[in-house]
Amino acid sequence: MDAQAASDFERILEADAAFVEHFLDEALDGRTRGGEIARPTRLVAAMRHGVLNGGKRLRPFLVLETAALFGGNRDAALRVAGALECVHCYSLIHDDLPAMDDDDMRRGQPTVHKAFNEAAAILAGDSLLTYAFDLIAGEGTDLPAAHKLALVAGLARAAGMGGMAGGQALDLEAEASRPDEAGIIRLQAMKTGALIRYACEAGAIVAGAPDRDRETLAEFGAAIGLAFQLADDLLDETSSAEVMGKATGKDAGAGKATLVALHGQDWARRQLDGLAAQAEDLLEPFGEQAAILRAASRFIVSRRR
Numbered sequence: 001m002d003a004q005a006a007s008d009f010e011r012i013l014e015a016d017a018a019f020v021e022h023f024l025d026e027a028l029d030g031r032t033r034g035g036e037i038a039r040p041t042r043l044v045a046a047m048r049h050g051v052l053n054g055g056k057r058l059r060p061f062l063v064l065e066t067a068a069l070f071g072g073n074r075d076a077a078l079r080v081a082g083a084l085e086c087v088h089c090y091s092l093i094h095d096d097l098p099a100m101d102d103d104d105m106r107r108g109q110p111t112v113h114k115a116f117n118e119a120a121a122i123l124a125g126d127s128l129l130t131y132a133f134d135l136i137a138g139e140g141t142d143l144p145a146a147h148k149l150a151l152v153a154g155l156a157r158a159a160g161m162g163g164m165a166g167g168q169a170l171d172l173e174a175e176a177s178r179p180d181e182a183g184i185i186r187l188q189a190m191k192t193g194a195l196i197r198y199a200c201e202a203g204a205i206v207a208g209a210p211d212r213d214r215e216t217l218a219e220f221g222a223a224i225g226l227a228f229q230l231a232d233d234l235l236d237e238t239s240s241a242e243v244m245g246k247a248t249g250k251d252a253g254a255g256k257a258t259l260v261a262l263h264g265q266d267w268a269r270r271q272l273d274g275l276a277a278q279a280e281d282l283l284e285p286f287g288e289q290a291a292i293l294r295a296a297s298r299f300i301v302s303r304r305r
Contacts, residue, residue: 009295016064016081017057023082024051027135042116046124050093050112051086058228058296059199060085065292066203066217077206079141080151083132084199087159090128091195093121095168129159143206150205158198167191174257184257185226192232193225200224220282220293227275227300233258234268235303272301 028051030044060081067077096103096111097118104114113121135141136151143151157163167190170179174187200221204214237260260268279297283290 005291005295005298009292009299012065012292013056013058013061013296013299016061017055019064019078020057020060020081020085021052023078024085027082027131028052033134033138042120043123043127046112046116046120047128049109049115050106050121050124051089051128053107053109055107057085058300059088059195062196062199062221062293062296063203063206065296066200067206068203069217069286069289069293070204070207070209070213072203072207072209073142076141076143077203079135079138080202080206081199083135084155084195084202086128086132086135087155087164088195090125090132091159091164091168093125093128097121100168100172144208147205147208151202154198154201154205158194163190163194163198164192167194171256177257179257181259181262184259184262187257188229188259189222189226192229193222196225196228197221216282216285220279220297223275223279223282224297224300227272227279227297230259230268230272230275231301231303233260234265234272236260237265276301 063081093112095101170187201218204217
């Protein structure tokens, strides 16, 4: 990525992250909405700790920018982006629990179960997951009912047993079963890739893009999702906890199956280059309008944290 493209990308990524952060800050303000009885103060505080703690907000960025590619309603895209980030943050809160990955730090801060307790972390994650569907389906999201239905169904499948949660289950099993390359790719496509794939397709759904374009953006999301996890596994071996804001070297210590462990760092870097090329090829039909998404794919394969 040339210097100007990198600068433009970083500026837009930061602006979108701030946009989403402001939305989530207001959405998690503790005030009840229609039909709710009360929002317990400690529960809301735990949710806010797990969500309003920085982060790149890459998945919301992908929703916003794929919607923009097709001229979609930005306010509606923001609500979908915020919903997806709630699901992502719920997954991080639960992944950090002692029964899962057992981490003490996340984004440079104590994990939710360390800052509060395990019960609060479980309930915060549960609440964020369910709130995501409220955000999409609620009256505040100005989209046709058919679009909302597609977004809700897509998020449920991306987050559930056939997507992220199922991938996490396979990842835990992999510590003992030692899957082959195909098995690792499958679990990573579910655990990490499913939400990134959804992010790219969701923006197209918000904008009412044709089915063919939706499918292309979903394929793009699948490619960069695999690249994201591959880069993450590479960073786990080569970076530090200070840079990453979380523990590193844990995958190797736990005997987790990764493509980096299977094939080595040089192979992983070559694969990342190939995935970046694949992602850019998929965006070719959209011309210069997809420049920011091309920059996103290059950022993913070359990221340092």
